Amino acid sequence: MFPRMLPRASLTLMVVMVLVLCLLITSFNIWTLSSMQAQHFTLFHSNPTGPQNIPSQSTAPTYLVYAKHPDSGYLKHVYNVLERDGYVRGDFNTSTNWDVMWSHDYPFKKIRDRMLKMKPGQRVNKFPGSGYITNKVNLATSGLKNVPQAFQLPKEKDLFLEYAKIHPNKMFVQKSNNHRGIQIEKISNLKLDAEGSFVQEFIDNPLLVDGYKFDIGLYVTLTSIDPLRVYVHDTDVLLRFCPTKYHPFDASDKDKYVVQDDYLPSWQVPSFTKYMGDTAGFSFKDTLNAYVTSLGKDPNEMWDQIYQTIVDVYRSQEDHFIRATSHYPHKEAFFEMVRFDFVIDDQLNVYLMEANMSPNLSSAHFAANALLYEQVVHSVLRLVGVVGRSVSAATPSKPEKDMQVSDKDVLVSPATCVTTECLDKSGCELEQCELCKKCLSREDVSNLRRAWLERRNQFATRRIFPHAVSMEQARSENKEQAELGDSNRKMAKWYKEKCLMDKTWCDN
Numbered sequence: 001m002f003p004r005m006l007p008r009a010s011l012t013l014m015v016v017m018v019l020v021l022c023l024l025i026t027s028f029n030i031w032t033l034s035s036m037q038a039q040h041f042t043l044f045h046s047n048p049t050g051p052q053n054i055p056s057q058s059t060a061p062t063y064l065v066y067a068k069h070p071d072s073g074y075l076k077h078v079y080n081v082l083e084r085d086g087y088v089r090g091d092f093n094t095s096t097n098w099d100v101m102w103s104h105d106y107p108f109k110k111i112r113d114r115m116l117k118m119k120p121g122q123r124v125n126k127f128p129g130s131g132y133i134t135n136k137v138n139l140a141t142s143g144l145k146n147v148p149q150a151f152q153l154p155k156e157k158d159l160f161l162e163y164a165k166i167h168p169n170k171m172f173v174q175k176s177n178n179h180r181g182i183q184i185e186k187i188s189n190l191k192l193d194a195e196g197s198f199v200q201e202f203i204d205n206p207l208l209v210d211g212y213k214f215d216i217g218l219y220v221t222l223t224s225i226d227p228l229r230v231y232v233h234d235t236d237v238l239l240r241f242c243p244t245k246y247h248p249f250d251a252s253d254k255d256k257y258v259v260q261d262d263y264l265p266s267w268q269v270p271s272f273t274k275y276m277g278d279t280a281g282f283s284f285k286d287t288l289n290a291y292v293t294s295l296g297k298d299p300n301e302m303w304d305q306i307y308q309t310i311v312d313v314y315r316s317q318e319d320h321f322i323r324a325t326s327h328y329p330h331k332e333a334f335f336e337m338v339r340f341d342f343v344i345d346d347q348l349n350v351y352l353m354e355a356n357m358s359p360n361l362s363s364a365h366f367a368a369n370a371l372l373y374e375q376v377v378h379s380v381l382r383l384v385g386v387v388g389r390s391v392s393a394a395t396p397s398k399p400e401k402d403m404q405v406s407d408k409d410v411l412v413s414p415a416t417c418v419t420t421e422c423l424d425k426s427g428c429e430l431e432q433c434e435l436c437k438k439c440l441s442r443e444d445v446s447n448l449r450r451a452w453l454e455r456r457n458q459f460a461t462r463r464i465f466p467h468a469v470s471m472e473q474a475r476s477e478n479k480e481q482a483e484l485g486d487s488n489r490k491m492a493k494w495y496k497e498k499c500l501m502d503k504t505w506c507d508n
Contacts, residue, residue, distance in 0.1 A: 061085075061086060062095060063100045064098045067103070075102070078361060081381060082386075085388065097119075099121070108126070108128050108324075116329070123334075123384065124335075125335055125380075127321065127336040129321040129325065132324075134338065134354075136198070137176070137197070140175065144313060145312065146350055151199050152198050153194055154193045157192045172184070174190050174198070174199050205346050206345055208346070209241070209271050211245035212242055212269055213259075215343050217239075217240070217356075221233075221335060221461065222335065222336045225318065225331070227466075227488050228465055228466075229454065230464050230465040232461065233460060236375065239266045239287075239288060240263040240264075241269055305349070309350060335384045337376070338355050338356060340355050361377065379459050383459065384457075385453055388457065409452055412497035414501075416433065421433065422438075434493075451495075466491050466492035466495050469492075471508075473496070
C-alpha cells in the first residue's frame with residue numbers, strides 16, 4: 001500500500017510548492033507596484049525646494065453655521081457649495097479661526113459680542129441693520145413706489161378708514177411681522193387696534209398664467225453700504241404659483257391668491273411645461289420672458305421696474321444701514337443675500353410684497369429647485385470672493401492682495417490727473433481730480449479694490465446699483481449722478497471712468 005501512496009504524496013507536495021511560489025510572485029508584484037507609485041508621486045508631485053505642503057483639514061478654509069437645527073437638511077445646498085470649494089465645517093461653539101460664517105439667523109443681537117470681535121478677513125452673510133428692509137411693517141408702510149398702499153396699525157387707523165371710504169371697491173389684507181399667512185377680510189373683521197400689524201391694499205388684477213396667480217422671487221446681494229453696491233442673480237429667478245385657479249374668485253379660499261409652502265411648481269403649469277420640460281429645458285426666468293413676449297409685451301420693462309424698486313428700497317434705508325454698520329470694526333466683513341418677492345398685474349406693473357432676510361434654500365418640497373439654490377449660493381459667494389479664491393489665506397499678505405488687484409488697477413482719468421490743476425497742492429479740492437491717486441483716502445482705495453474684484457467675480461450676477469453704464473452714457477452728462485450723496489456719486493463716477501478707459505467695463 002505504501003508504494004501506491006507515494007505518487008499521491010508527491011502530487012500534494014507539488015501543489016503546495018506551486019501555491020507558495022504564486023504567493024511569492026504576488027507579493028513581489030505588489031511591492032514593485034508600490035515602489036513605482038511612490039517614484040511617480042515623488043517625480044510629479046514633490047516640491048523641489050522642500051517638503052510638499054499637502055493641504056489638510058487643519059489648513060483648509062473653515063466655515064461656521066449660525067442657525068437653529070443646522071443639520072436638519074435645509075442648509076445642505078449651502079454646505080455643498082462651500083465644501084466643493086475646499087471648506088470644512090468648524091464647531092460653532094469652539095472655533096475662533098474661521099473664514100466665513102453662514103448665518104441663517106440674524107447674528108447682531110444674540111451673538112453681537114462675537115460679531116464685534118471678528119478678525120480681519122472673516123466674512124458673515126448678514127448686514128447690520130438689514131431688518132430695516134426685511135421688516136414687513138416698515139417695508140409695507142414705506143410709501144415707496146411699487147409697494148402697495150399700506151397703513152400701520154393702530155397708528156394710522158383713521159387714515160386707513162378714510163382711504164377705504166374713498167375707495168369702496170378695493171380689498172385689503174392684514175399682516176404682521178410674526179404671521180406669515182394673509183387673508184382678505186371685510187373691513188369690519190380687521191383688527192384695527194392690533195399692535196405691530198398693518199393693512200395693505202390687495203392687488204386684484206394679477207397677471208395669470210393658465211388662470212393661476214404667481215409671484216417672482218429675485219435673489220439680491222448687498223456687498224457694500226457706503227458706498228452702496230447692489231447686485232441681482234441675473235440668470236434665473238424663483239417662480240411660485242398658487243395651487244388653485246384665481247377665477248371664480250373667492251376671498252375665503254387662500255389657495256387662489258396666497259403663495260404658500262405647498263405652491264404649484266412652474267413646470268406643472270401647461271403654458272410653462274413646454275419651455276421647462278426635459279426637451280426644451282429653459283430656466284424659470286427665460287420661460288417667464290418667453291410667455292410675456294407671447295402676450296405682445298416687453299419683459300425688459302418689467303425687469304427694469306423690478307430692479308429700480310429694489311434700488312429704491314436700499315437707498316431709502318441707507319442711513320440706517322450706515323449707522324448700524326458703524327458699530328463694527330470691519331465693515332468689509334459683511335455681505336447679504338435677500339429674496340425680494342414681487343407680484344405682476346395684467347398690465348405688467350410690478351408690486352413688491354416682501355423682502356426675505358433668510359430665504360428658503362431647501363429643495364425638500366421640490367427636488368428640481370436644488371440646482372437653482374446652489375447656483376444662487378455659488379454666485380453670491382463667488383461675487384464676494386468667498387469661493388473661487390486665487391489666494392487660500394484667510395488674511396492675505398500685501399503681495400497676495402496686490403497680485404489680485406493693486407492700486408494701479410483702480411486708478412482712472414489719466415488725462416485729467418496729470419493736468420496742472422490736479423497736480424497742484426489744492427488740486428484735490430476740485431471735483432474733476434477727486435479720483436486721482438493723490439486725492440484718494442486709504443478707505444477709498446480699499447472700496448475701489450473691492451469693487452474691482454466684484455466686477456471680475458460677477459459671474460451670474462448683475463450690478464443694479466450703481467446703475468449700469470454704457471459707453472454712450474459714460475460720454476454724456478449724468479443728472480442722476482449729480483443727485484447722489486458724496487460716497488455714491490464717487491462710486492458711480494468711478495464706474496463711468498472705468499468704462500471710458502476700457503470698454504469691457506461698459507455694461508451695454
